[in-house]
Amino acid sequence: MRALAVDHTSPGHLSLTDVPDPRPAAHEALVRVEAVSLNFGEVHGATRPEVPDGTVLGWDAAGVVVQAAADGSGPAEGARVVTLGETGWAELRAVPAALLGTAPEDADPGALSTVPVAGLSALHVLRRMGSLLGRRVLVTGASGGVGRYAVQLAARAGAHVVAISRSSAQADGLRSLGAREVHPEPAAVREPVAAVLDNVGGRHLVDAFAALSAGGTLFSVGxxxxxxxxxxPDALLGNEGRHDRSIRTFFLFGDPAAGFSADLTWLAGEIAAGRLDPGISWRGSWARHAEAVQTLLDRRLHGKAVLDLQ
Ligand SMILES: NC(=O)c1ccc[n+]([C@@H]2O[C@H](COP(=O)([O-])OP(=O)(O)OC[C@H]3O[C@@H](n4cnc5c(N)ncnc54)[C@H](OP(=O)(O)O)[C@@H]3O)[C@@H](O)[C@H]2O)c1
Incomplete structure (x- = not known):
């Protein structure tokens, strides 16, 4: 099969090449991949010298089941699916049922491919915040893949969403996704917030933590x-209504995989029905991978980059 594999001599450290077909285990379905979306972590991972040439990376992929799992788990042949895993940038992917969600037949595979890492991360972090009804929730890096899903899902859950984007050109788009306030940096937020989903770190994390009300939690995602x-030192004072605040780490792949299938299916359904915007800001054939990768590495992207396998 063809795959986008690590090649340290090529632009973006990737090239299209032939690799052996995967051999699915009994609990794995074989999926013909139609579209993948790129994440900074894996694209950056491909540039690391210790990752050998020929390695196939890729967490997010959508496609169609061409061979159901032999043990009867997961969807039947012909089902449209969205998948999470390690080796998605290839024409075929073997996936266990726990890492696979089903989607309506007519769903756009490119839109579905944006869901796994970005959509699941936003959903799982927001769930950890508890009820968001009427609460102020701050999202940093709101114009990015995780951020766009977080803004939409938090707004749907009843939060007053405070979005942070350095780019004023993103403000209208973020408001249309459900943000009630958009600021260029967390230091500009005037009213305290109950919870933070931080994609940015650095000064953003420090100032977002300062914006938390008593008992609030900042989830450090990226x-x-x-x-x-x-x-x-003053950042950790607990007086004047700032007591009991916390910072929590998050790692999507550390979450129990058993929960992913239902959530992938739900997110895929929302995308297919037009109730969630996949936030695609770059899309093209996987032959144009170098262009897409450079956009990501230069941090010029505001949303998801999608490669169609054609
Ligand atoms: N822990 C986990 O399991 C997990 C899961 C998923 C993602 N992540 C990490 O979470 C982060 C967000 O992921 P993503 O896919 O949403 O990334 P992304 O699409 O690249 O979005 C990141 C956003 O952060 C903002 N940003 C970028 N550089 C910045 C800087 N120097 N200062 C301030 N803001 C900056 C940008 O928004 P503006 O330009 O509009 O400000 C950008 O849209 C990444 O670091 C990713 O690796 C972690």
């Missing part, structure tokens, strides 16, 4: 700024 988060 470090897109690649900057140190330096908390001055």
């Amino acid at each position: 470090r897109s700024s690649e900057a140190d988060a330096v908390l001055p």
Whole structure:
């Protein structure tokens, strides 16, 4: 089969090449991949010298089941699916039922492919916040893949969403996704917030933590700024209504995989019905992978990059 594999001599450290077909285990379905979406983590991972040439990466992929799992788990042949895993940038992917959600037949595979890492991360972090009804929730890096899903899902759950984007051009779009306030940085937020989903780290994390009301929690999802988060001594004071605040780490792949199938199916259904915007800001054939990867590495993307396998 063809795959987009690590090749340190090529632009973006990836090239289209032939690799052996996967051999599914009894609990795995074989999926013909139609579209993949890219995440900074895996794209950046491909550039690391210790990752050998020929390695196939890729967490997000959508396609059609061409061979159902032999043990009867998961969907039947012909089902349209969205999948999470490690080796998605290839024409075929073997996936266990726990990492696979089903989607309506007419759903756009490109839109579905944006769901796994970004959609699941947003959903699982927001769930950890508890009821969001009437509560102020701050989302940093709101114009990104995780951020766009977080803004939409938090707004749907009844939160007053405070979105942070450095780019003023993103403000109208974020409001249309459900943000009630858009600010260029967390330091500009005037009213306290009950919870934070932080995609950026560095100064954003420090200032977002300062915006928390008593008992509030900041969930550290990403470090897109690649900057140190330096908390001055006063940042950890608990007086004047700032007591009992916390910072929690999050790792999607650390969540029990048993929960992913139902959530992938639900998110895929919402995408297919037009109730969630996949936030695609770059889309093209996987032959144009170098262009897409460079856009990601340069951090010029505001949303998801999707490659169609054609
Ligand atoms: N822990 C986990 O399991 C997990 C899961 C998924 C993702 N992540 C991580 O979470 C982060 C977000 O993921 P994503 O897919 O949403 O990434 P993304 O699409 O690249 O979005 C990141 C957003 O952060 C903002 N940003 C980028 N660089 C910045 C900087 N120097 N200072 C301030 N803001 C900056 C940008 O928004 P503006 O330009 O509009 O400000 C951008 O849209 C990434 O670091 C990713 O690796 C972690």
